[in-house]
Amino acid sequence: MTTQQDRVVLIGVAGDSGCGKSTFLRRLTDLFGSEFMTVICLDDYHSLDRYQRKEQKITALDPRANNFDLMAEQIKALKEGQSIMKPIYNHETGMIDPPEKIEPNKVIVIEGLHPLYDERVRSLLDFSVYLDISEEVKINWKIQRDMAERGHTYDDVLAAINSRKPDFTAYIDPQRQYADVVIQVLPTKLIDDNESKILRVRLVQKEGVENFEPAYLFDEGSTIDWRPCGRKLTCAYPGIKLYYGPDNFLGNEVSMLEIDGQFDNLEEMIYIESHLSKIGTKYYGEMTELLLKHKDYPGSNNGTGLFQVLVGLKMRETYEKLIAPIKETANV
Numbered sequence: 001m002t003t004q005q006d007r008v009v010l011i012g013v014a015g016d017s018g019c020g021k022s023t024f025l026r027r028l029t030d031l032f033g034s035e036f037m038t039v040i041c042l043d044d045y046h047s048l049d050r051y052q053r054k055e056q057k058i059t060a061l062d063p064r065a066n067n068f069d070l071m072a073e074q075i076k077a078l079k080e081g082q083s084i085m086k087p088i089y090n091h092e093t094g095m096i097d098p099p100e101k102i103e104p105n106k107v108i109v110i111e112g113l114h115p116l117y118d119e120r121v122r123s124l125l126d127f128s129v130y131l132d133i134s135e136e137v138k139i140n141w142k143i144q145r146d147m148a149e150r151g152h153t154y155d156d157v158l159a160a161i162n163s164r165k166p167d168f169t170a171y172i173d174p175q176r177q178y179a180d181v182v183i184q185v186l187p188t189k190l191i192d193d194n195e196s197k198i199l200r201v202r203l204v205q206k207e208g209v210e211n212f213e214p215a216y217l218f219d220e221g222s223t224i225d226w227r228p229c230g231r232k233l234t235c236a237y238p239g240i241k242l243y244y245g246p247d248n249f250l251g252n253e254v255s256m257l258e259i260d261g262q263f264d265n266l267e268e269m270i271y272i273e274s275h276l277s278k279i280g281t282k283y284y285g286e287m288t289e290l291l292l293k294h295k296d297y298p299g300s301n302n303g304t305g306l307f308q309v310l311v312g313l314k315m316r317e318t319y320e321k322l323i324a325p326i327k328e329t330a331n332v
């Protein structure tokens with residue numbers, strides 16, 4: 001038997017700024033361990049600094065502001081087990097700093113605006129997720145954070161989102177079609193909620209992906225509507241609704257898993273977990289345990305937290321399949 005233990009597994013995490021990438025990466029660290037996982041922020045491949053972009057009236061989302069040749073060359077080198085000298089984009093100064101040495105690791109995560117944009121980089125990925133936050137929700141999250149922590153006004157935040165919109169639509173959003181899973185965050189359908197306090201979250205899982213089998217609710221391949229509130233799950237108004245079924249997403253055959261609403265008591269998540277299958281856990285209750293570990297992370301009491309943990313578990317499962325020993329064919 002030979003092993004693939006030295007293989008570098010490459011994971012892509014795509015999404016706009018402020019869409020929960022950092023929160024997702026913190027959850028991934030629980031599963032892989034910070035020692036074995038290296039995160040590369042693709043902002044480091046900006047080829048134009050903040051002042052050049054302003055002068056040329058180009059946003060950071062525009063491919064012309066990014067060096068995809070260097071990104072492809074360096075990510076390929078890392079995957080082949082070589083170290084690289086990665087550039088650094090400094091968000092404080094808006095300038096490009098001297099490069100730093102990055103060594104290969106068991107898991108390399110590339111996160112940012114464009115992990116799935118360039119075909120050369122995309123083809124190197126072993127697993128990818130796109131964090132797809134609807135505009136209403138994105139505005140609410142950004143307003144909460146940027147007004148509370150960064151001193152921006154409501155109008156500043158709205159103007160920033162609107163100025164990025166054309167390039168977001170042209171270059172970032174189309175990457176959804178290539179992701180193995182998409183976590184879509186939408187306003188609830190249970191009630192009218194202008195502040196996006198209650199969310200409807202969909203886990204779009206592509207069918208036919210090597211080393212990835214979609215998770216399901218109750219019965220694989222069927223269509224299920226489930227309102228679990230009752231004796232085993234405490235739900236305050238307006239309750240919780242789950243859905244599972246086959247679907248088509250941007251031309252791809254997918255399995256859709258959906259949770260609308262929020263959980264009152266996180267300990268009771270075990271009840272939901274026990275009705276889900278193929279979730280990549282190693283023991284009963286592991287998913288609930290991972291959620292309970294970080295109750296304080298945003299979204300822990302709704303589908304965003306639950307699906308982030310679930311996608312992390314599926315990434316670990318893919319990783320383990322990829323590094324598993326290869327069975328040699330017996331010489332007859």
Ligand SMILES: Nc1ncnc2c1ncn2[C@@H]1O[C@H](COP(=O)(O)OP(=O)(O)OP(=O)(O)O)[C@@H](O)[C@H]1O
Nearest residue numbers: 016017018019020021022023141144145298299304
């Ligand atoms: N699941 C969630 N529920 C509610 N709010 C959330 C959720 N995820 C993120 N947020 C809000 O969005 C903000 C940005 O989240 P996070 O830092 O994880 O995103 P990011 O994509 O890494 O952002 P950036 O690229 O700008 O650093 C958080 O501070 C929080 O206010």
Ligand SMILES: O=C(CO)[C@H](O)[C@H](O)COP(=O)(O)O
Nearest residue numbers: 017043050060091092094113
């Ligand atoms: O979309 C972004 C990714 O984080 C940033 O806006 C981009 O990287 C430019 O950064 P800055 O605004 O600090 O110049």
